[in-house]
Amino acid sequence: MMCANGQSAEFCPENPSSTRKAMRLRNASSPDRRIEKTRKLLHDALLSLLHEKSYDEIVVKEILDRANVGRSTFYTHFRDKDDLLAGGVRDLLHSVHLAHRPSSAKTSEDMLWFSRPIFEHIYAHHRTSQLRIGRSGQIVLHQHLQRILAELISTRIKRDLRNRPRSGKNLSPELLVHYLASTFTLVLNWWVDHDSTMPPAEADALFRFLVAPALG
Structure with missing residues (x-):
């Protein structure tokens, strides 16, 4: 079976199975992007604080507040x-x-x-x-x-x-x-x-x- 544009039906834009397959691929990559974004927010927050005070003086709560990230999320990624x-x-x-x-x-x-x-x-x-x-x-x-x-x-x-x-x-x-x-x-x-x-x-x-x- 072919699409109107001559492509295989599997890849027709209106084909439900093709749409579901594309959504699964997008969703599979989304967690990685979210993790990368969260880690970058935390790293940037630490660097920002290091311009204001010494490393010894910085506590995790300040990093969380600066990054606007929750405590449980932080400890999911870092000890x-x-x-x-x-x-x-x-x-x-x-x-x-x-x-x-x-x-x-x-x-x-x-x-x-x-x-x-x-x-x-x-x-x-x-x-x-x-x-x-x-x-x-x-x-x-x-x-x-x-x-x-x-x-x-x-x-x-x-x-x-x-x-x-x-x-x-x-x-x-x-x-x-x-x-x-x-x-x-x-x-x-x-x-x-x-x-x-x-x-x-x-x-x-x-x-x-x-x-x-x-x-x-």
Whole structure:
């Protein structure tokens, strides 16, 4: 059976089954969009509050009021404000991952694709805003940065190590992943703590210099 426009009846605009199918597809994607919108409202609320007071002084109720989100909704997505802050770190790293990762690691330095984009993001953000993250917030940020970064680069580095010609070194992939993530976090922490005017390219070069011996 065909529509008046020559298409299969299944796709006729007036076909009830086609209409129901389209509605199911729209409804299936709606929860994801709602979740994404809610999470963005909460992240934006936290960032807004960080312009006004230190991270230590912010309580969950203030985030809820600023985002106009209910308490039960907040705890559906996050355990506490630390988890919300960690979610922002995860979103940042995944956006860097999608935008900058090379298709393959042709050299050892290609394994460090994440470094300069993160330094550039932090540098631009630090220069255009006055976030009062505080010592406690900074500790949370860097702890989660190290853990999430290790998760993000783990599979890729293990695969790249398997594909590289064997050398005299018998380096554990798990050790290398944690070494790279912890060293990057250490350099970033030093860079931010000292309110450094060092450009991102130089901070990236410093990190690469420190880890070069491990990469061979």
